[in-house]
Amino acid sequence: MFETMTAAAADKIMALAGLYRDDPRAHKMDLGVGVYKDATGETVVMQAVREAEKRLYDSQTTKSYLGMGGDEGFNKAMLKLVFADSADPSRIFCGQAAGGTGALRILAELLSKARPGATVWLSDPTWPIHEPLIKLTQLKTAAYPYFDAATGKVKFDKMVRGLDAARPGDIVLLHGCCHNPTGADLTIDQWKRIADFVTEKDLFPLIDLAYQGFGNGLDADAAAVRLLAKRVPEMAVATSCSKNFSVYRDRVGAMMLLCKDAASTKIVGSQALMSTRLMYSMPPDHAAATIRIILEDEALAANWKNELEEMRLRILNLRNGMADALRRHSNSDRFDFVASHRGMFSRLGLTETQVERLRDEFGIYMVSDSRFNVAGLREDRLEELAKAVVCVL
Structure with a gap:
């Protein structure tokens, strides 16, 4: 039945996640998979979601x-x-x-x-x-x-x-x-x-x-x-x-x-x-x-909106911090656009070879087109990332 099949091409982002998982280096940095991470590097359950799940567990009487x-x-x-x-x-x-x-x-x-x-x-x-x-x-x-x-x-x-x-x-x-x-x-x-x-x-x-x-x-x-x-x-x-x-x-x-x-x-x-x-x-x-x-629920919705706003503002702060660090280390405005973009992602404009060097030499993982997950950054590692990016230019 399946003798004519060939293996499907690997999903680049999922393959990158596998490489990151198998990398033994303690200082590695995952900027590939698009999930929000907090200041400790964790993707936590939101408080409003946790409370709503408790209410659902207590009230749900069927799985029909x-x-x-x-x-x-x-x-x-x-x-x-x-x-x-x-x-x-x-x-x-x-x-x-x-x-x-x-x-x-x-x-x-x-x-x-x-x-x-x-x-x-x-x-x-x-x-x-x-x-x-x-x-x-x-x-x-x-x-x-x-x-x-x-x-x-x-x-x-x-x-x-x-x-x-x-x-x-x-x-x-x-x-x-x-x-x-x-x-x-x-x-x-x-x-x-x-x-x-x-x-x-x-x-x-x-x-x-x-x-x-x-x-x-x-x-x-x-x-x-x-x-x-x-x-x-x-x-x-x-x-x-x-x-x-x-x-x-x-x-x-x-x-x-x-x-x-x-x-x-x-x-x-x-x-x-x-x-x-x-x-x-x-x-x-x-x-x-x-x-x-x-x-x-008015109170739960307000709680969710507040937590979401904290996440959004943190991403903006990371964008500004990243742009500032790249400006200092590159001595140019080449990467200032990072601060003006919105959402989880930006592209740094690096070549595939430069992205590979970031991974191989510095343990920094991003997609081959240099898309990186801003929401995966940590405030205490912005300088480290900026230095590495400038190093591979």
């Missing part, structure tokens, strides 16, 4: 199925968290998914049914899973210019010119905030131009919102989604709770579809649920129920 859409209370709370009052709720379908990746996979399947053969336009670069995930459907992919490695900024004019090649009915995948892997985001004025552009060109926006709350704040990070919701007739959003609730292994996210009217929403929602049914039947419950408890 919830259904393909998951926890309806969770869906309602997530819809409010992302869209606020930017669109009529009757026009929006929201379904629980197995993480942000699960949400993207179901949305890709749904869009393939709606527009078989359409092209999904991806930023260059984008999250490595985007392209292979989309290619599992009948959809095609193409790239639009996005990041200028020399300046660390978005090439916005080139981005728009690149998207001008898109045909009516094509899909544009946009990072709602905290662009992965670059950390370079669009400004609100640029988002307004994108809203006008996709409307004029009859393009469908698909927003990947994996890091709400990690950039400029919960509401600010959803500003692009809300702006588009007021201007475009249809759009889709895949959102993840892995980072902002720190429930990585529990796999919970949501898929959201803004439709032209309530009648269309019912039809589209039924198709999304059928895709869920055929893919993994229904999503896991534990984390969604936990998050529902948090968001429905």
